[in-house]
């Protein structure tokens with residue numbers, strides 16, 4: 001039967017089936033609770049409400065795990081499918097995923113006999129993203145000393161394809177394994193082992209420090225925009241072996257609700273994405289190498305002012321709401337980076353994304369971090385129903401403090417899963433780092449370079465990343 005559930009929910013269904021057959025009832029209840037929580041985290045992390053694609057109608061029966069089919073129209077996705085030869089060079093062999101502005105395909109580069117990822121963009125996508133990415137991956141500025149540069153995907157080729165829906169920019173990079181959010185979605189407990197979490201965190205800060213050193217703000221940091229490298233050489237597999245190991249491409253017929261025939265500018269069948277990934281809790285340290293992607297919101301503050309943040313609400317810097325006339329800055333990234341680091345160490349997001357609204361997120365932030373700066377506090381109408389004038393929570397139970405969140409999202413789930421709790425010295429160093437990054441006023445936050453020098457980075461995170469580099 002066709003499902004009406006959207007992409008992040010697919011691994012969840014698969015996991016539930018497995019769970020039903022392998023766990024006791026109380027384990028199941030706990031896991032269900034975690035997964036339901038996770039689903040809302042994922043939904044909150046992936047919902048870019050202001051980055052609306054402008055296509056709100058429902059013409060086609062939705063297919064789980066597949067791009068929004070209404071976007072196959074002028075300005076939207078081009079029709080690409082398995083077996084296509086693109087740009088006289090790339091043979092499409094599998095689908096890797098999709099975003100609001102692209103479909104991503106695994107293809108065989110017939111010139112070099114290697115697998116590549118081709119991002120085929122909608123005709124209305126922002127072409128600046130790839131100028132920034134090319135600049136970052138080719139830059140010679142500070143590059144001899146920058147480890148962060150190795151975490152930026154290189155553009156191997158770029159070209160355009162023409163079709164009835166418009167001109168579609170295409171970008172070729174190496175294929176990756178999965179995003180951090182997909183790894184979490186695929187696990188029962190949504191946790192990374194602690195050594196893996198430390199190494200991921202170190203690399204993310206190095207990557208952001210590199211992006212900032214080159215004069216760019218990323219503008220959309222969250223765990224869906226961090227990919228993990230493939231830990232094996234896919235190039236050793238023929239296409240037949242790839243299919244044998246990871247499955248043949250899977251198709252689903254596309255149907256209109258009104259039963260009319262499909263227009264000529266869309267494929268007749270949707271392709272479901274391949275899964276090359278691994279659940280987060282099963283990852284081993286050598287597999288924890290990242291690539292930072294999606295520079296669609298990136299900008300250079302010296303050349304352009306940006307005021308609106310499209311980062312998902314759970315990681316959106318509060319100045320975007322309370323100081324909408326001040327341009328976003330490098331320090332806006334630091335807030336989102338802090339939220340992402342929490343998500344890497346813990347099970348779910350620091351600020352609860354369940355049914356998130358701007359007011360509910362601000363309320364979460366005040367619960368965890370204390371009262372807003374006075375000029376923001378008095379401007380915030382939503383405070384009246386939730387807090388006393390001096391910032392004490394009212395009409396709300398339970399109220400979750402910072403310490404409570406750390407226990408609930410990080411320590412208890414780790415302990416339940418048989419993973420060690422984070423020792424007090426390390427916990428204190430994490431608190432110090434994250435609390436400095438999550439200062440309400442951007443000017444009070446440290447730079448990415450300063451974060452690299454903090455105690456947790458120096459004593460715990462960077463040494464774990466060093467181990468990977470030595471392998």
Ligand SMILES: Nc1ncnc2c1ncn2[C@@H]1O[C@H](COP(=O)(O)OP(=O)(O)OP(=O)(O)O)[C@@H](O)[C@H]1O
Nearest residue numbers: 096097098099100101102104117174175176177179
């Ligand atoms: N190089 C790659 N290797 C493997 N999978 C990839 C690669 N790039 C992207 N993907 C997959 O495709 C998905 C969508 O990619 P991406 O986020 O870059 O698209 P997008 O159109 O920019 O999305 P959005 O603008 O909605 O954030 C990713 O979540 C991931 O699953």
